[in-house]
Amino acid sequence: MEVTLNHILFLSTALFFIGVYGFLTRRNVITMLMAIELLLNSVNINFIAFNKYLYADKLDGVFFTLFLIAIAAAEAAVAIAIIINIYRNYKSIDVDDVDTLKW
């Protein structure tokens, strides 16, 4: 069976919503960060697929993906530094425990 653009778009959309579901239901901050990586990677798949199947004459989508990977790494680095600090202050990385600020 030939893989068409529709198959890949189905994969990336499914990945995106799995990421959203994970982000909203998980209570561990590291897992939430992993869910965000899923979201970003679904965007990467979208860009690559569109570029390959529809606009193969220019490389806009591929370049966007390269930058996206680098930025996702930078974001994860800052997030993990913040999580370490959360752990020092609260002795936990469960978001249900980090609830000083309310209303």
Place this chain on the structure above:
Amino acid sequence: MDLSILISMKFEMALTLIIFILLFLKIDGRAGNQFFFRITNLLLVLSLGLYFLPARYGQFFSGMFRTSPLLEFEKVVLLMATIIISLSSYHWLKNFNHVAEFYMMILSSLLGMFFMMSSDNLLMFYLGLELSSIPVAALCNFDLDKKISSEAAMKMILSSAFSSAILLFGVSLIYGTTGSLDYYVLSRAVVGTPLQIMAFILIFSGFAFKLSVVPFHLWTADVYEGSPVAVTAFLSVVSKGAMAFVFITTLYWVFGNLGGTWYYMLAILAVVTMIIGNLFALRQSNLKRFFAFSSIAQVGYLLIGISGFVKASLSIGSVVYFVLIYVFSNLAAFGVISVISALTGKETIEDYKGLYRSNPTLALLMALALFSLAGIPPTAGFFGKLFLLTAGSSTGAWPLIIIASLNLIISLYYYLRIVRAMFIDESSEPLAKISLSFSEMAAFLLCAGGILSIGFMKGLFEVIFNISGGL
């Protein structure tokens, strides 16, 4: 090589240079807090003067960078706001261990905003957006030993990463339907097919997150309360102002063909934002949290101005004018909070009772700022709101204007509650007399002068409206 490109990027060049100077001074390790404070502010004030250099407008790097008179003016407004924030947090920075890092982060974020505003391409826009939001998340954590500071940073980084992921998914769909990331191509190729509208809604949500429009506002209050005051001021004024500038360009230009779609989204969100912002501000006791909800309500008025797309240049002009006034009024209030919080650690309305007895200057400045935020006539805030509502009324949406006016009356109540606490209420343990440093006095004088005079400066107003014709 054509060096005149450097002239068009003068603000970006200057900021990069300052960041590098700070980096080398930090590596050298001999400079103290006072030195960092002085040299950064001196360099920042000098770079304000770049505005008067001859400029070269147009597109460069095949659409990755663009300048126009309006963009230069917006950059000066944001740079000036950063200088005011830096000057008025003298007492906090004086005993702070990471002054150089603080400046490097805040200037990187400002640099990201400049690139974001100047881009003509979705890739460059996204890079600027991330450069402007990642350092701010780190900045939120700068009160390292405070629990709430790290909590605020966590909420900031998670919600900003989530919102930019949603925005990116929209961008990828837009790329799929048009095959380009260039604004000029997009403005013709986006015609309103169902997939494009879905992509637009995703991008719109990403923007709404950053601007903290209700229902995407839930991170705002927590992040504002937990962060150091200087960072809260930066988030609520500079970051929001830059986002508003980009938002209006994107809507009017890239998604100009979808005007019929986003007009109703803007109108509904504006009403909800104003009402929720105002109602929640009524019940706050912490001042930083109070200003979080007050800034949400102000964004509601901003959305009304943006919704008046019939007269584009009036709308853009009124938004820029409003942000300029908002810079002065909000930063005056945050300046007072910053000084009091750095010296006494007190941040609730309860603590401000009887402030006028002990510190008349601070109380008067705070009252002036609150009057301007509430929009009472002699102050500049009145003129800002007047033009926003005039721009919003160009579409003939009178119900919207009436709801906005009613909300202005509600907001008067809670702004005056603080004025009452400062001037009328007695306190059993009033704050001690605070002596201001030279830099804080300069920042406060600038803010007070701005609030009192901008409304009457006809020349400034005409300049803004003339340059906003060219986006």
